[in-house]
Amino acid sequence: MEFTSLVFYIFSAIMLLAGLRVITAKNPVHAALALVLAFFTAGCLWMLLEAEFLAITLVLVYIGAVMVLFLFVVMMLDINIEEMRKGFWDNLPLAALVATLMVLEMATVLGGNRFGLIGSPTPKPADYSNTRELGLQLYTDYVYPFELAAVILLVAMVAAIGLTLRRRPGRKWVDPAEQVKVKRNDRLRLVSMAPQKPAAPKAAEEEEA
Known part of the structure; x- marks a missing residue:
């Protein structure tokens, strides 16, 4: 078996395990880290297949943008973020493992040619x-x-x-359609009152007496 095929099978196994961890992890932070690893490993596989554009797009769009959307949805689900922050050191080993795997994968893909592990790709024409x-x-x-x-x-x-x-109970909200339909007479009422003379202060009345 060639080294390129071995790397492909190893990366594929890592991606499958990361995808399985995404749907089995109870902690949303662990699931997000596993999803990042799955996306990054898929990008490395595409680089092995000489699809550099697709690999860079996956890293920039999915890891850089879609993961932000996922975290936004997690925050909208009223998950107690403060409790999750307290377990930062508990999540650190998994985060370090994911980061280490990503570095090793990228080093294998980009540095394989220099060490003779992966053969040089077939040169493409200039207009490719x-x-x-x-x-x-x-x-x-x-x-x-x-x-x-x-x-x-x-x-x-x-x-x-x-x-x-x-809509959640106890939370204020505004209907823009109802605001647009409001007229001046619905919010403002003019009242006609007769002028009144203010009463003299009590201290002044006692001095006069």
Whole structure:
């Protein structure tokens, strides 16, 4: 077995274990760290397949943006963040393990050629475009899976909006439609009152007496 195939199987096993940990971890912080490891390992696998554009997009978009969205949803679910912060040192070993695996994976993918572990890739012509090849595969052979993934992401977005828009007892909220329909006569009333002379202070009355 070639070293490249061995690295592929190792990274695939790590990604499967990380994905399993995402759905089995009770602590949302542990699940988020496992998801970061799964995304990063998938990016390393794509770099082994010479899909650098897809790997960089996965790291920047999913790890950098989608994880922020996930943490935002976690905060909207009223999870006690203060209690989670108290267990920072409990989560540190898992975070250190994830970071170490990510560094080792990146070192294996990027430094394999220098140490002779991974053979040099076949040189591509000057007009070769990774993005163009990805687009051709995505919108021709895999157009239906791509549309299905788009629908799943749309459902996830609607579910996230539904979670944040739920009404909770004891919390004040404002209906913008009702505010727009308000008129001046509904909030302001003019009252006609006869002028009145203020009464003299009691101290002044006693001095006059």
